Amino acid sequence: TLELQLTPALVLLRSTLEQLQEKDSACIFISPVKLSEVPDYLEFVSEPMDFSTMRKKLEGHKYCSVADLETDFNLMVSNCLRYNSSDTVFHKAAMQLKEVGGAILRHAQRQAVSIG
Numbered sequence: 735t736l737e738l739q740l741t742p743a744l745v746l747l748r749s750t751l752e753q754l755q756e757k758d759s760a761c762i763f764i765s766p767v768k769l770s771e772v773p774d775y776l777e778f779v780s781e782p783m784d785f786s787t788m789r790k791k792l793e794g795h796k797y798c799s800v801a802d803l804e805t806d807f808n809l810m811v812s813n814c815l816r817y818n819s820s821d822t823v824f825h826k827a828a829m830q831l832k833e834v835g836g837a838i839l840r841h842a843q844r845q846a847v848s849i850g
């Protein structure tokens with residue numbers, strides 16, 4: 735399509751982010767952790783990250799590659815694994831998202847190569 739010719743990289747990044755977010759069925763990562771509700775969060779996490787922030791960065795042209803998107807995705811997942819102990823729903827959800835997201839990102843990287 736015309737859009738794919740004009741901004742293939744941006745279209746691929748958007749599609750990849752949407753695929754990643756679809757796997758967050760519990761909507762744990764949809765918005766920033768509320769620091770008002772989790773006052774000790776920044777004692778464990780130096781750089782919070784979530785899907786809404788990633789979306790803003792994407793539309794603000796802050797991501798130049800799939801790898802840039804992957805860096806923030808990995809940050810978001812590792813923050814969750816650090817703050818939430820391993821016996822929690824959040825920690826288990828992060829482990830699953832890491833696995834499924836990794837496959838989505840590998841496929842996106844292959845597509846980015848073929849786009850050129």
Ligand SMILES: CC(=O)c1c[nH]c2ccccc12
Nearest residue numbers: 762763767772814817818824
């Ligand atoms: C992604 C994450 O760690 C969290 C998402 N929602 C939360 C609420 C309280 C504590 C942590 C969280």
